[in-house]
Amino acid sequence: MEFEVSPYFLITTDAEKARLFYEEVFKATTVYLQRVKDRPKQAKIGISEDEYNRIDQSVLQFGDIKIMLADDTEGLPITEGNNISICLTFNTVEETKAVYDRMIEKGSSILKEFTDDFYTKGYGYVKDPFGVCFHLFTKRGA
Template sequence: MITVNPYLYFNGNCEEAFNFYKSVFEVEFKYIGRYKDVPQAEKHIFQEEDNKIMHVSLPISSQITLMGADNTEVHKGNISHTNFSLSITADTKNEADKLFQKLSVGGKIKLAMNKTFWGSYYGIVNDRFGINWKISFETN
C-alpha cells in the first residue's frame, strides 16, 4: 500500500512546532535529528553545523507520520504554508473538538467547528506556525 506523509519545512522553529504537534496528538517522536549530528562523511550534503532540525518524524496515526525539517541551503526557497491544508478526520466528535481546540491555541480560527450541509462536523484553523488544518468528524 502506498502512503503519503506530509513533510513540513520551517524557518528555524521546526523543533518548537513539532513539540507543539507532539502535545496536540499526544504521541512521541519516532526520530529527531539535527544538522550538527550529520556524520562528517555526509557534510557535503548538509553543511549546517547547528541545532536546527535535519529531520523529525511524528506518527500521528497508524498510517500517517507527520515529518519536518528546518529550511536550509539544501532546501533553498521561500516557505509558504498557504497553498495546502492538512486534513484530519477524527474518530469521534469529542476528538475533533479536542484537536481543533489544541491546534487553535495561538493560531487563527478560520471556520469554527460546526455541522455542515454535507453532513460532517467540520472546522478550519491556521495554527501559530502558519499551517492550515481541516478537522472533521463524519457524522453519517
C-alpha cells in the first residue's frame, strides 16, 4: 500500500492569513488552493457569501514536505492548540476505508464518519487512542 503523509493545519480563525504568513516566513509555495466559493452549488447551501473566500483546502510545499492547510468550514471539534493533525492520502477509496475501519477497530474515536463528498470519494476523520487526529483522505480522481 502506497500513501502520502502530510501535517494538516486546521485553522479556526483565518487560514488565508496563515497561508500568506507561511509563504512569507518560510518561502512556502501554495501548490493547491480550493476556496468555499469553488464548491459545487449544493455544497454551498446555508453558507453566507461573506465566507466564500475561506479556504476549504490548500497544499503548501515546505522544503521537502507538503502541509495541508484549511479553515474549519465543517465545524469539526477543533480548538486552537490541537488543530494540527496528520493527513494520510491514499490512492483508492478501498485503501482509505480499510485504514479507517482498522483505526476504529483498534479504539480510535470517530470525529467525522467516513463519507463520499464533493472534495473526495472517501474521507474520514478520527482520533487515535493516544489523542492524535488523522484525516484519512482519498486522492482526487481515485
